[in-house]
Amino acid sequence: MRTSTKGSMVVGLYRYRKEYLFVMPAFLVLFGIMIYPIFYGFYLSFYDTLLGFDIKKFVGFGNYIEVLKLPSFWKIFAQSIYWTALTVIVDTVLGLAVAVFMSKNTIWATWIKKIVLIPWVCSSVVIALTWTWIYHGTFGVLSDLILKVGLIKQMDQILWLGDPRLSLTSVTLVNIWKGFPFGAIMLYAAIEGISQELYEAARVDGCNAWQSFWHVTIPGIRNTLIVCILFGVVWTFNYFDLI
Numbered sequence: 352m353r354t355s356t357k358g359s360m361v362v363g364l365y366r367y368r369k370e371y372l373f374v375m376p377a378f379l380v381l382f383g384i385m386i387y388p389i390f391y392g393f394y395l396s397f398y399d400t401l402l403g404f405d406i407k408k409f410v411g412f413g414n415y416i417e418v419l420k421l422p423s424f425w426k427i428f429a430q431s432i433y434w435t436a437l438t439v440i441v442d443t444v445l446g447l448a449v450a451v452f453m454s455k456n457t458i459w460a461t462w463i464k465k466i467v468l469i470p471w472v473c474s475s476v477v478i479a480l481t482w483t484w485i486y487h488g489t490f491g492v493l494s495d496l497i498l499k500v501g502l503i504k505q506m507d508q509i510l511w512l513g514d515p516r517l518s519l520t521s522v523t524l525v526n527i528w529k530g531f532p533f534g535a536i537m538l539y540a541a542i543e544g545i546s547q548e549l550y551e552a553a554r555v556d557g558c559n560a561w562q563s564f565w566h567v568t569i570p571g572i573r574n575t576l577i578v579c580i581l582f583g584v585v586w587t588f589n590y591f592d593l594i
Contacts, residue, residue: 431588434523439583441527446534446579451568453535454542464539471532475592482525486511522594526587534579541575542568 396414398407418424449467453460470478485492488508497509511521545568553563569576 430519434519434526435584435587437520437523438526438530438587439580442531442534442583443576443580445527445531447538447576449531449535450538450542451564453539467532467535469532470529471536473529475529478525478529479593483512486521488513526590526593529593530583530587534583537575537579538572541572545571 395407397409397411399410399413400407449463453464453467484490488494488510491511493511494509498504510517512518549567549571550563553567558566
């Protein structure tokens, strides 16, 4: 019996070792392009050095202290918090609303399912160039629409990307437009996984649409919602391509 048990353990370890060998190439690529640069950048942060030169002087936390003393650092940090918070909050709410809409059996929900991923799959360069023209103060589509509605005069010019009061919010709105489809698809899949019996039980108990949403849908998608928020915070706070 002991020999049999040891033999099965050896076979199991050998099988797992083969699986590790299969994923090893992918892990090496991941380590080379992501993990190693992160740790090497953290290592360089403790040195006074120039990119491309081997001369390094250890300064400890001197670089961090110098950055924290910069007056512009706290302004940039506040803008990053604004950029991240506004994007994640609106993305989550809008994505959830679209996910609930797509879960309805309507012709409009079918069309939304087909086009909702278009902003997500477009590259940042394409989106940035497109919205740069949309935001153009003189020739942009957005300014032209506002002019036709009568909110501005012919001689007025709204500098969506040139006015410090509007530029960050303008770019944030584009980022929201690009990012909400991810949450919408994830939350839609989570909603589809909720048993319809729970909604039927809620209706039998006298719950209206809002009560069913709050007491059945939200608990059913809570974990997916948390994952979407966490991903949104991490991706948005480190995202600079669009800007």
